[in-house]
Amino acid sequence: MTEALGTDPSTATAADREALLALDAEHLWHPWSPTRVNPDTVVAVAGQGCEVEDADGRRYLDAKSSGFNATLGYGCREVVDAVGAQLSRLMTYDLGEGSTAPAVRLARRIAELADPPLTRTFFCNSGSEGVEAAIRIVRFYHAALGRPERSTVVSLRGAYHGSTLGAAACAPAPSPVSDEVGPPGFASVPGPEGDGGPEGVAPLRAHLEAHGDRTAAVLIEPVQARGVRVLPDDYLRAVRELCDRHGVLLVLDEVTTGFGRTGEMFGHQHSGVRPDVLVTGKGLTAGYMSLAAVTTTEHVFGVFDRNKARAGFVHGHTHSGHAAACAAGLAVLDVLEERRLVSNARERGAQLLAELEGARSATSVLDVRGRGLLVAVEMDDPRRASAVRRAMREAGVLARRTGASIVLAPPLIVTAAETERISTALTTAVRS
Numbered sequence: 001m002t003e004a005l006g007t008d009p010s011t012a013t014a015a016d017r018e019a020l021l022a023l024d025a026e027h028l029w030h031p032w033s034p035t036r037v038n039p040d041t042v043v044a045v046a047g048q049g050c051e052v053e054d055a056d057g058r059r060y061l062d063a064k065s066s067g068f069n070a071t072l073g074y075g076c077r078e079v080v081d082a083v084g085a086q087l088s089r090l091m092t093y094d095l096g097e098g099s100t101a102p103a104v105r106l107a108r109r110i111a112e113l114a115d116p117p118l119t120r121t122f123f124c125n126s127g128s129e130g131v132e133a134a135i136r137i138v139r140f141y142h143a144a145l146g147r148p149e150r151s152t153v154v155s156l157r158g159a160y161h162g163s164t165l166g167a168a169a170c171a172p173a174p175s176p177v178s179d180e181v182g183p184p185g186f187a188s189v190p191g192p193e194g195d196g197g198p199e200g201v202a203p204l205r206a207h208l209e210a211h212g213d214r215t216a217a218v219l220i221e222p223v224q225a226r227g228v229r230v231l232p233d234d235y236l237r238a239v240r241e242l243c244d245r246h247g248v249l250l251v252l253d254e255v256t257t258g259f260g261r262t263g264e265m266f267g268h269q270h271s272g273v274r275p276d277v278l279v280t281g282k283g284l285t286a287g288y289m290s291l292a293a294v295t296t297t298e299h300v301f302g303v304f305d306r307n308k309a310r311a312g313f314v315h316g317h318t319h320s321g322h323a324a325a326c327a328a329g330l331a332v333l334d335v336l337e338e339r340r341l342v343s344n345a346r347e348r349g350a351q352l353l354a355e356l357e358g359a360r361s362a363t364s365v366l367d368v369r370g371r372g373l374l375v376a377v378e379m380d381d382p383r384r385a386s387a388v389r390r391a392m393r394e395a396g397v398l399a400r401r402t403g404a405s406i407v408l409a410p411p412l413i414v415t416a417a418e419t420e421r422i423s424t425a426l427t428t429a430v431r432s
């Protein structure tokens with residue numbers, strides 16, 4: 001068998017790549033599809049900055065930050081060192097029973113970055129788990145207040161909130177698995193069209209007028225990660241008002257948009273809206289460890305605290321607030337601040353959108369949209385989008401395809417020159 005497994009990637013060859021793919025086809029069950037072995041598969045062996053290296057030695061500019069999570073790019077020394085130091089000192093300690101300095105400090109740090117009154121953070125391991133915890137928090141909250149019938153979570157069609165049972169039920173996907181029997185207590189309504197307008201919120205308003213007294217929370221993403229739909233700021237403000245009117249909690253899923261991706265620390269800060277519960281993940285540890293956070297207000301937390309006997313919070317994970325993952329989060333937030341990466345996301349995002357304007361002249365391009373470094377170019381046909389993605393890969397740039405859209409979400413460290421490389425690869429591909 002190949003020597004490529006675990007060897008120095010600088011000596012890797014195309015044969016190593018083929019050997020790894022053969023083993024992959026035999027043993028690995030990939031997310032989203034049973035196998036991922038095709039000529040386009042990147043067998044990543046190393047990365048530095050915005051570039052990732054395939055087992056055959058080819059380097060690519062990763063314009064999708066792995067899975068939108070590698071916000072600091074690859075090989076960020078500060079984070080690697082912080083994680084290594086924490087692993088040597090104390091890799092983890094069960095927060096269900098005790099406490100650790102990295103978990104306490106990171107919870108404090110998130111409270112400083114989020115708008116008041118978001119002060120309390122529950123840690124888990126993935127965005128899906130974060131959404132799952134949020135679902136249980138909003139249900140326990142209403143139950144503790146003596147209204148257990150308020151249990152439905154309402155979300156928007158076309159959203160994505162994760163793939164565990166509850167998170168997936170929030171946004172039933174148009175896929176074969178949507179036929180599976182989902183859990184009860186979820187509803188979805190159409191989101192706003194285009195720029196929203198005053199009537200964009202009408203479906204949600206109608207739903208809450210009819211079912212508000214059975215609704216626990218509205219759950220939405222400020223920018224829908226799937227296909228990059230930016231919810232207009234006015235829409236978010238109208239949702240907040242409706243939630244207040246109907247005594248419903250507002251949960252914002254910022255697993256993709258949190259920690260700088262949209263050019264603000266959190267996506268909702270463009271609108272000034274404040275959620276009752278904020279779910280973050282991906283960018284919190286920038287891919288260096290697995291961690292997600294559910295941050296809520298003292299009011300929500302207080303309901304649990306005062307009603308321990310009735311509500312409690314019977315929820316947790318062995319790795320809730322894993323110490324080395326929290327150390328990664330602290331280092332990531334330092335790097336974000338020191339290198340002013342949230343501003344960079346804003347500036348490079350504006351550059352990317354401006355440069356992609358040229359792509360609109362191609363007849364196959366229906367729309368170019370985005371916020372910060374989360375951008376989509378929507379094509380007229382998923383097959384054409386696949387061809388564009390393949391052509392970009394040939395040009396050394398990796399993008400994601402979702403339906404008929406090419407989605408770009410490069411690391412927040414991306415430079416002006418790299419941004420231009422991405423937009424040139426895409427505009428060239430759509431014109432050819």
Ligand SMILES: Cc1ncc(COP(=O)(O)O)c(C=O)c1O
Nearest residue numbers: 126127128160161162225255256
């Ligand atoms: C908005 C949103 N919510 C939740 C999730 C689920 O996160 P994870 O894949 O870490 O479970 C994602 C992941 O893509 C996401 O984009």
